[in-house]
Amino acid sequence: MAIHRPCGTFDRTYYEAKAIFRTRLQWGMITALILALYGIAFVMNDYLLGLSIVIFSFIVAMLGIQIITGYAGQITIGHAAFVGVGMYVLACVEAHLGWSWWVGMPLAGIGAGLISMFFGSPSGRLKELYLAFATLAAHFIIVYVISNWESMTGGVDGIWLSRPEPLLGIDFMVEHNYYLLALTLCIAMIYLAKNLARTKLGRAFVAVRDNDIAAEVMGINIFSTKLLAFGIGGFFAGIGGAMYAGYNEYVNVEFFPLMDSIWFLGFLVVGGFGSIFGAICAAVLWKCLDEMATLMTPVFSQILPGLAFYVTASFSLIMYTLIIVIFLVLEPRGINHRWNIIKASYRLHPFAY
């Protein structure tokens, strides 16, 4: 399938050919969307703002696993732990060094990136299922270290931390200001990820994913490329973690359970491998379903008094699994592919091809 463009769009320069948004309409729509996202900060209540901030953090983290697994093709079942490393790096930097969130946030990204690289290093030898198990071990090791290194991490009690210091007179204790910060960071990270995907390293990632033998013979050092994928993916995870931890002002090991690592991978399938848009959709869908499950609790306790706890606990599991299974069966290439089909058929209308 060729990549369809709106009718009448011709590239006159290679700059145009490489642009993310090509037509005026696309530019208009994306500007309107971004403005709307900024605007609604002032009309949403705290509950919706909180939900949005969580979604933004998870979009950033999801971009991380999209880079590692979706682009570079290295399966990881330790992604939630890398997010956790980000949270804890931020918390420790704030608690022990007394530095502010503004310093801690990039450090969280770098720290998580390095840890991710370390646990990604088996990818030099291992592939697919075997690599999945090696990274699964990462999750257990990280959680074990965090819960037992009490002098540093406070063990199972967790750590309190504070929100970003006021900047230019903006107080981030106010919910909608933090929302604006998270939104800005999220857009910036999406832009970085998109640029990564369309430049040298992004192509090398896909080359390694699609045919690692050919990639090696075609001048790409696959081991360092894989390590970079883990490093950059971990960086995104760490930033996502710092956004989330900063919002909650508290972290403990319960914030990144093993199941989250698996849901990261599962929802990546739903969103679609190898697409930034897919990762965004995946994170939004996941966190909205999550919220829905929480909202259903009172409903269940009405219909099934006494059983409500068990039902809610399993409800989200069943729903997630169901969604993933439905996508695997009906649209294994994810929301992104379906969206492309819809766009293509709209542009080609009334013709079928």
Add this chain to the structure above:
Amino acid sequence: MTTSIRNITKHREQRYSYGLTLLREEMEKKYPMPKEEDVGKKVVLKGEGINLAFGGLQALMDINFELKEGELLAIIGPNGAGKTCLLNVVSGFYRAQEGEIYYRDRKITHMSSHGIAELGLCRTFQNIALYTGLTVIENLMAARHPHIKYNFLSGMLYFPWASDEEVRQRAICEDIVDFLEMDAVRNHVVGSLAYGLRKRTELGRALALEPRILLLDEPMAGMNRDEKEDMARFILDIYEFLKIPVVLIEHDMGVVMDVADRIMVFDFGKQIAEGTPDEITVNPKVISAYLGTEYAGV
């Protein structure tokens, strides 16, 4: 219809006015074109005593070969003779148990595959090994990887110089696409292309890597006559315009006899003959390898 491919290619118009010029300029910046007096004399690639075994199976037995500047060397032999294995050893994908490989007097036996590729030993694969999820143009761009100079951080931030470099590299790749007459499918995902076009993309990808030696593993396998003629034309054009030596593995005798300067014949991992096309056609060992001993007249 027995017009030979050489006849067609001999009388073709000179089509140097378009295609590959940007690539050639790019290559000339890095190293000079081979000198006239070196052509056919100076050895650019040499293998000495190569032995390769998989368990009990001896895939290559004491192979010696030389490739000279500006030469089109064809390797022929029945299936399973070890031709692909030799290319794999040269490109560092298989490690020979014994033997050394030299590239312009430099020992490359123990270099990594990507290092060998960066030196300019570029190859295509017998079983197409493209990056299936990328488009034609992106496949070529992916092969430009070692030649793109900005680092990944400037790529992620999309600094103006990264953007300019992308565009410059893109122009080189588009040039190759034009040369291969693939303009219409440049934005198609290669996984969905027809077989012949995928083979052509492979050739384009090897070109994008700036070959100083081009190693082609059965580029015409499974093609019809027209497609073979196109491919032969591309190969000869590349060979003449970029002035690079080419190693061609091919089963079609018509093509091989037409285009090759020298032919090496393999059978069961052994090199059974070597010489000009005329010498090879009458070599009894070759005839017996292909047609059986009763035809060889020995």
